[in-house]
Amino acid sequence: MxxxxxxxxxxxxxxxxxxxxxxxxxxxxxxxxxxxxxxxxxxxxxxxxxxxxxxxxxxxxxxxxxxxxxxxxxxxxxxxxxxxxxxxxxxxxxxxxxxxxxxxxxxxxxxxxxxxxxxxxxxxxxxxxxxxxxxxxxxTPIIPRFAERLPKSIRQIHSEQYRNADSLPAGEVLVVGSGQSGAQIAEDLHLAGRKVHLAVGDAPRCARFYRGKDVVTWLAEMGYYDMPVERHPLREGVRDNTNHYVTGRDGGRDIDLRRFALEGMRLYGLLDALDGTTLTFSPTLKAALNEADRVYNGINAAIDKHIAETGIDAPPPSVYAPVWEPEDEPRTLDLEAAGITSIIWCIGFQxxxxxxxxxxxxxxxxxxxxxxxxxxxxxxxxxxxxxxxxxxxxxxxxxxxxxxxxxxxxxxxxxxxxxxxxxx
Structure with a gap:
């Protein structure tokens, strides 16, 4: 034309x-x-x-x-x-x-x-x-509407704006969302010595290395990365899935939110609402951690099956066992009382x-x-x-x-x- x-x-x-x-x-x-x-x-x-x-x-x-x-x-x-x-x-x-x-x-x-x-x-x-x-x-970065009512003294940024721990004001930090960006930003802050509060979502996780290889290498050998969306069990629904959290930092390792909790990070369930300076959370933390671990072990079990069926010589299998369990489901967080000066929204884009x-x-x-x-x-x-x-x-x-x-x-x-x- x-x-x-x-x-x-x-x-x-x-x-x-x-x-x-x-x-x-x-x-x-x-x-x-x-x-x-x-x-x-x-x-x-x-x-x-x-x-x-x-x-x-x-x-x-x-x-x-x-x-x-x-x-x-x-x-x-x-x-x-x-x-x-x-x-x-x-x-x-x-x-x-x-x-x-x-x-x-x-x-x-x-x-x-x-x-x-x-x-x-x-x-x-x-x-x-x-x-x-x-x-x-x-x-378009996703930020909940009630964020408009948060105190002006609290700095709010989206994950796309985060650069490093030193760029945030002194004080404790709330990270909302535990997908790839949220989990890695929470780790970045945690390793920098900041006190982190993390609102945990429904993101799954996977191992970095298992039975002698990077899990990505195993999955590539198993043909997972060649599977078209039409053959995926979720079909087009897989496009809405949250990515598994893991990191390549320092040569690669797992991200284990339970271990972070042992080291002082404070974990919560899904962020639900705001009342004054107090945030409320749904009682979903235990279920979210358990589901993430189920997926983690399930991927490893699929690798075990592949190794057994192909007769590959590999180190022995293992199953992840939780290193920490929440004693309760924290339902509220008073931002001023906790000394939180920054919130990082890691809940995706539209x-x-x-x-x-x-x-x-x-x-x-x-x-x-x-x-x-x-x-x-x-x-x-x-x-x-x-x-x-x-x-x-x-x-x-x-x-x-x-x-x-x-x-x-x-x-x-x-x-x-x-x-x-x-x-x-």
Whole structure:
């Protein structure tokens, strides 16, 4: 489809300049397909602006398999720290050489009457035959409304704003949420000597190492990371699951909230409400800890089965036994009496695709697609959690997803997509 001569036109507009946007650009360039990548901030800015100082990967470096850019450093079984990740990604950016435009935010994408799409940006309007949303699914930080009523003397930040323990005012800290970010931030503060209160959610956990190998290595050998969402027991429901908490810090180890409690961290159940300066919690702590341990032992049991069935020579099995049990379910916390001066909200993000005017979303605002292909010809998603497999939102699976989406884009552009008419 030809655009208005007065409006810039591209065969494909890619919206988002993170690893997903650059990955699809890699394949579009290989197909010599005209495209542009628009990034509202700086390319892969989330890695420099939304990660704390001691952040590191929770999966081994060998899983970093961006298109044409596998990890080739000296520690394939190690876990890159923030500065090393940025170096790895900068090398990828340079290698791809994408037609990237930074500082350009997309305000609206809508279908054109004559075919294709109009893309309204902060720097003007362009048109496209096809569009790919590669901005991920973590857009709007979740903070409960009652947080507005907390005393102004208490500093509140979201996990994306946390940098280090010294950046917080002196005093005790409440971390709300125990997913990957919450558990690791709580550990970071705990190791820095801060008194931490942690509101524990329903996140599962897993071992770092078991029977002589990293658990990720075992799961890769067992084919877990190649399982498509359609074959997962939860089907599409797995996209709403909270990630297991574990860490790659200091060479990798388990995160055991029970051990933190033994060492002085104060644990609570789900945060429920606020009354004055007193927070109330649901009596869910014991159940949450028990369920996290059940998942932990269940993953290890699956590895035991794999070892037995394949006859692998490995160290003997083991079962985690709790090192601490809560004596009761703490139901309240007076922030002023406890000396809490900071709260870190680690309860995730909501997607925000309001800029995309297309019938491709469910009632919760989440994209509906199959492997990133929507029911609207020419509209695609890439880089979402469980877009196709566990690795879809990570360095490990984006290559396969980007290649697949690029093939569909090329087919549509050439008029060979099954059941679809190419834009003209």
């Amino acid at each position: 030809a655009g208005d001569d007065t409006i810039p036109h591209h065969a494909v507009v890619v919206i988002g300049g993170g690893q997903a946007g650059l990955s699809i650009s890699h394949y579009l360039k290989a197909e010599k397909l005209d495209h542009v990548v628009l990034e509202k901030d700086t390319a892969m800015g989330a890695w420099t602006k939304q990660r704390w100082d001691n952040f590191c990967l929770v999966t081994p470096n060998w899983q970093c398999q961006l298109p044409g850019h596998p990890y080739d450093g000296p520690e394939p079984d190690g876990f890159m720290r923030k500065d090393e990740i940025i170096t790895y990604l900068e090398a990828f950016r340079h290698k791809v050489g994408a037609p990237l435009h930074e500082g350009v935010s997309v305000k609206r994408v809508k279908a054109r009457a004559g075919g294709g799409f109009e893309v309204i940006t902060s720097t003007g309007t362009i048109t496209a035959d096809q569009v790919v949303a590669t901005s991920g699914g973590y857009h 997607p925000d695709f309001r800029w995309l005017d297309a019938p491709v979303f469910n009632g919760a605002g989440h994209p509906q697609h199959h492997r990133g292909i929507t029911q609207v010809p020419g509209v695609y998603f890439l880089g979402l959690p469980w877009l196709h497999t566990w690795g879809s939102g990570r360095f490990s699976g984006i290559d396969r997803d980007a290649r697949y989406v690029a093939e569909r884009i090329t087919e549509l552009a050439a008029g060979t997509a099954p059941g679809l008419k190419a834009a003209s």
